[in-house]
Amino acid sequence: xxxxxxxxxxxxxxxxxxxxxxxxxxxxxxxxxxxxxxxxxxxxxxxxxxxxxxxxxxxxxxxxxxxxxxxxxxxxxxxxxxxxxxxxxxxxxxxxxxxxxxxxxxxxxxxxxxxxxxxxxxxxxxxxxxxxxxxxxxxxxxxxxxxxxxxxxxxxxxxxxxxxxxxxxxxxxxxxxxxxxxxxxxxxxxxxxxxxxxxxxxxxxxxxxxxxxxxxxxxxxxxxx
DNA sequence: GCGACAG
DNA sequence: ATCTTGTCGC
Numbered sequence: 001x002x003x004x005x006x007x008x009x010x011x012x013x014x015x016x017x018x019x020x021x022x023x024x025x026x027x028x029x030x031x032x033x034x035x036x037x038x039x040x041x042x043x044x045x046x047x048x049x050x051x052x053x054x055x056x057x058x059x060x061x062x063x064x065x066x067x068x069x070x071x072x073x074x075x076x077x078x079x080x081x082x083x084x085x086x087x088x089x090x091x092x093x094x095x096x097x098x099x100x101x102x103x104x105x106x107x108x109x110x111x112x113x114x115x116x117x118x119x120x121x122x123x124x125x126x127x128x129x130x131x132x133x134x135x136x137x138x139x140x141x142x143x144x145x146x147x148x149x150x151x152x153x154x155x156x157x158x159x160x161x162x163x164x165x166x167x168x169x170x171x172x173x174x175x176x177x178x179x180x181x182x183x184x185x186x187x188x189x190x191x192x193x194x195x196x197x198x199x200x201x202x203x204x205x206x207x208x209x210x211x212x213x214x215x216x217x218x219x220x221x222x223x224x225x
Numbered sequence: 226g227c228g229a230c231a232g
Numbered sequence: 233a234t235c236t237t238g239t240c241g242c
Contacts, residue, residue, distance in 0.1 A: 041234095108231080133230095134230070
């Protein structure tokens, strides 16, 4: 029995953060993938959803489940969830123009949150979607809200009613691109459509998991996806 | 030392 | 994230 080396993990993040590209942006977006996880005890249920853009209609999705050993430690979320996200992503067998990841991008203690981690590993444009701040402070420029970390605007703050959603730079996207595409990613929910959909599907699968007692007889409410 | 702390 | 009843709001 042994937990993973936190210090080595942090060192890896510092090293890999050098590979993040925040000067490039996809020339055109025709498809977007959403990545999210749910849990059933120690089992993580990872879902990857593929959407057309700009209508955001669901094209297909994939799901994988496995035991998750790495604990949740603020700042090291990627080591716990990215492996399963990669598995679901590969199973989806698609080549999207943009990937949305539940979690922060460069608005992270070492500028390498899970969205950047996934983007760099897959060499794909990525944006982090989070409901809470991990690092940085909010700044307002010409009436527009951003999250600033290390003097760099790392996230655009989307206001959904009274709720704030932090859209951070993952990889191969600029703050201008994120600011511009963010409003077009919502479709009537608190979270961007791809993340919202991946979240709903993973939770449904988690609840109906054979590992969850009563799953075969307590389903009295119908759900639609 | 104290407070903060994605999912 | 997940555990959970009633309750507020669209």
